[in-house]
Amino acid sequence: MLSTESSTAPLTSEGVTAWSAAAGEPSFLTERRLQALAQYLATPMPGRRDETWRRVDLGGLNIDAAAVRAPAEGLVELSPPSAEARARGVFWGTPAEAAKAVPDVLQRHWATEVFPAGAALEVGDGRKFRALNQALWDCGYVCHVPRGVEVELPARAEFRTRPGEDGIFPHNLVVLDEGASATVIESYVSHTAGKGLCCPQTEVLLGVGARLRYILLQATGPEVVHIGAHRAHQYADSRLTLASAHLGSRLEKSFLGTRLLAPRARANLSGLYCGTGAQKLHLDTLQHHVAPECASDLLYKGALGGHARGVYRGMIHLEPGAQKTDAYQRNRALLLSDAARIDSIPGLEILANDVRCSHGATAGQVDPEMMFYLMSRGLPRLEARRMIIDGFLDEVLRRFALEAVIAPLRELVDGKLGHETGAASAAAA
Amino acid sequence: MSDTPLLAIEDLHVKVAEKEILKGLTLSLNRGEVHVLLGQNGTGKSTLAYAIAGHPSYKVTQGRILLDGDDLLAMAADERARRGVFLAFQSPVAVPGVSVANFLRTAYQARFHGAAAKATDKTVGQAGGFSVIEFQKKLMAAMKGLKVDPALATRYLNDGFSGGEKKQMEILQMSLLRPTLAMLDETDSGLDLDKLHVVGEGAGRLAQEYNMGVLVITHYKRLLTYIKPTRAHLLLDGKIAVSMGPELVDELEEKGFDYLKATYVTKSA
Numbered sequence: 001m002l003s004t005e006s007s008t009a010p011l012t013s014e015g016v017t018a019w020s021a022a023a024g025e026p027s028f029l030t031e032r033r034l035q036a037l038a039q040y041l042a043t044p045m046p047g048r049r050d051e052t053w054r055r056v057d058l059g060g061l062n063i064d065a066a067a068v069r070a071p072a073e074g075l076v077e078l079s080p081p082s083a084e085a086r087a088r089g090v091f092w093g094t095p096a097e098a099a100k101a102v103p104d105v106l107q108r109h110w111a112t113e114v115f116p117a118g119a120a121l122e123v124g125d126g127r128k129f130r131a132l133n134q135a136l137w138d139c140g141y142v143c144h145v146p147r148g149v150e151v152e153l154p155a156r157a158e159f160r161t162r163p164g165e166d167g168i169f170p171h172n173l174v175v176l177d178e179g180a181s182a183t184v185i186e187s188y189v190s191h192t193a194g195k196g197l198c199c200p201q202t203e204v205l206l207g208v209g210a211r212l213r214y215i216l217l218q219a220t221g222p223e224v225v226h227i228g229a230h231r232a233h234q235y236a237d238s239r240l241t242l243a244s245a246h247l248g249s250r251l252e253k254s255f256l257g258t259r260l261l262a263p264r265a266r267a268n269l270s271g272l273y274c275g276t277g278a279q280k281l282h283l284d285t286l287q288h289h290v291a292p293e294c295a296s297d298l299l300y301k302g303a304l305g306g307h308a309r310g311v312y313r314g315m316i317h318l319e320p321g322a323q324k325t326d327a328y329q330r331n332r333a334l335l336l337s338d339a340a341r342i343d344s345i346p347g348l349e350i351l352a353n354d355v356r357c358s359h360g361a362t363a364g365q366v367d368p369e370m371m372f373y374l375m376s377r378g379l380p381r382l383e384a385r386r387m388i389i390d391g392f393l394d395e396v397l398r399r400f401a402l403e404a405v406i407a408p409l410r411e412l413v414d415g416k417l418g419h420e421t422g423a424a425s426a427a428a429a
Numbered sequence: 430m431s432d433t434p435l436l437a438i439e440d441l442h443v444k445v446a447e448k449e450i451l452k453g454l455t456l457s458l459n460r461g462e463v464h465v466l467l468g469q470n471g472t473g474k475s476t477l478a479y480a481i482a483g484h485p486s487y488k489v490t491q492g493r494i495l496l497d498g499d500d501l502l503a504m505a506a507d508e509r510a511r512r513g514v515f516l517a518f519q520s521p522v523a524v525p526g527v528s529v530a531n532f533l534r535t536a537y538q539a540r541f542h543g544a545a546a547k548a549t550d551k552t553v554g555q556a557g558g559f560s561v562i563e564f565q566k567k568l569m570a571a572m573k574g575l576k577v578d579p580a581l582a583t584r585y586l587n588d589g590f591s592g593g594e595k596k597q598m599e600i601l602q603m604s605l606l607r608p609t610l611a612m613l614d615e616t617d618s619g620l621d622l623d624k625l626h627v628v629g630e631g632a633g634r635l636a637q638e639y640n641m642g643v644l645v646i647t648h649y650k651r652l653l654t655y656i657k658p659t660r661a662h663l664l665l666d667g668k669i670a671v672s673m674g675p676e677l678v679d680e681l682e683e684k685g686f687d688y689l690k691a692t693y694v695t696k697s698a
């Protein structure tokens with residue numbers, strides 16, 4: 001590894017092979033990189049013909065210029081694994097460490113099931129970017145919790161975009177064996193301003209009765225393009241609580257979802273988005289019910305100001321076997337300026353008949369009657385407005401559950417919208 | 430100075446949704462006085478209260494509203510409130526996601542510690558001369574006094590509140606914000622007899638204790654047993670058609686609007 005610290009290699013199979021070998025990767029990882037690379041090269045850039053990408057303006061992004069890069073220092077910071085968890089067989093570390101400590105977990109699950117390398121790309125998985133991540137991944141984490149072990153302390157991974165135009169390609173894997181439980185907090189930030197590309201992928205596998213709280217925070221710099229895919233496969237009686245916040249980047253396209261593959265799995269999916277300036281946030285969600293008696297409940301809420309644009313695409317897909325499903329999906333947006341825009345595009349594919357299923361989307365402005373009520377109690381206009389916006393987002397913010405996450409998140413949102421409400425009132429005056 | 434009324438309304442014209450509702454209303458109210466405003470549904474009683482409180486949809490096209498001699502119309506709603514204007518809403522709006530306790534604390538700070546000493550200061554304890562602990566005590570005492578269910582403090586403001594709970598919440602705010610001018614818009618409707626007693630008595634006591642000027646909008650006498658009126662007005666066709674002693678309320682309750690119109694309005698015309 002050390003010898004490759006500063007090396008880069010071209011985006012060719014020779015380049016990838018050489019680099020992977022120099023990094024001392026097991027051959028199965030090299031093979032999966034090469035499979036993904038071949039697919040990447042054979043796949044066109046997503047364009048206007050592709051429904052899920054039709055509205056995404058990639059604006060001259062040239063990913064073919066991306067190169068294989070050594071896992072530079074400081075791309076990711078992982079919270080230290082607790083000695084106690086380690087003693088109970090929990091693995092938490094980088095993919096390179098995992099290749100040594102838990103090679104069979106990696107061999108079985110890394111780019112094989114959730115997003116299998118080289119397998120046909122599907123709608124809703126990031127297409128060419130999915131393949132690119134799997135060919136080029138340069139950092140990431142692996143979390144493996146063995147059967148019956150419950151980890152109290154959240155595991156944290158914070159990724160930092162590279163300065164300049166170079167991308168980072170984090171690849172992450174969470175495997176909870178039967179009855180295991182854990183909390184993972186995954187965040188993306190930028191320590192430097194300027195352009196960047198952040199292209200993460202996270203594969204989650206929840207065994208029978210496993211419980212995962214998965215918190216995702218996208219807070220990259222204002223000129224970063226962020227294209228990510230995060231998906232779970234859930235087995236019987238497992239429980240996924242996914243809460244994601246989408247605050248940063250110039251352009252985000254994220255795919256978030258779960259497949260409920262065995263009976264009685266349950267998923268609670270929450271998203272908070274907040275766009276200002278000229279930000280474009282594209283969020284695609286998937287609730288794919290394969291097995292009967294599963295439940296998924298999705299709530300996304302966002303506030304958009306300036307010229308920001310949100311595009312929410314939510315797919316509820318019920319296979320013929322998914323009888324007795326409960327699947328709900330709601331997206332609610334608050335528009336803080338006349339130029340802000342939200343498009344909600346629900347997709348329902350329901351092939352089972354004994355199900356309860358609903359979806360709904362609303363968009364509105366800050367209610368003038370609420371404004372008057374608060375102002376009539378002496379609250380200045382800006383404070384009244386902020387209180388209403390905070391109140392609107394509170395429902396989804398609570399779903400992040402951990403006070404250590406909620407408090408800083410609330411501050412990030414307030415900080416962002418503080419500028420927005422100030423600007424709006426200055427324009428109105 | 431002492432003969433400046435607390436509230437002076439002169440020739441007030443108010444439009445809402447392009448329709449003129451108030452057409453030259455004149456009214457004057459002093460500290461320590463309780464005026465009752467009567468009038469049939471849709472005559473513009475709430476419109477008057479909104480215009481005084483500064484609701485932007487209720488447009489004053491002519492006339493003046495003065496508070497202690499100062500031009501209220503030049504002030505936005507929040508400034509009027511900080512100057513002591515208070516409206517207990519006929520139908521208070523719900524604000525989901527905003528807890529009652531947080532809202533009340535912010536409003537209290539805005540009224541008594543200046544709008545600048547905002548509740549953004551999340552520190553517990555002293556913040557700009559404002560003590561969160563002291564406020565908490567005040568709030569608890571006020572809630573107890575008005576028999577407000579303590580559980581409401583942690584709920585979202587008016588969200589899912591019963592009709593009576595909303596009205597209690599309005600008077601709770603009045604008791605914390607201690608206005609100089611209190612307008613009670615059908616506060617009695619929606620309250621059961623027990624609550625009416627507690628809330629009515631509470632409002633009456635507050636009004637007296639702080640020498641407020643009070644404008645009570647109501648269709649019934651029942652609230653007025655707790656807040657003794659000193660004067661009564663009948664609103665008709667956008668104007669005060671009759672102003673007289675509180676006996677007007679008894680007459681209305683006994684004989685109805687048509688009698689009042691026939692007796693007083695045609696006589697004075």
Ligand SMILES: Nc1ncnc2c1ncn2[C@@H]1O[C@H](COP(=O)(O)OP(=O)(O)OP(=O)(O)O)[C@@H](O)[C@H]1O
Binds near residue numbers: 445446470476519
């Ligand atoms: N926001 C509004 N938009 C349209 N019309 C309005 C609005 N507010 C009031 N009005 C109209 O103005 C008139 C006066 O309404 P207001 O609420 O002041 O009556 P009120 O005297 O308080 O009646 P009530 O005794 O039923 O409470 C009514 O015809 C009402 O429909």
Ligand SMILES: [Mg+2]
Binds near residue numbers: 474475
């Ligand atoms: Mg009314």
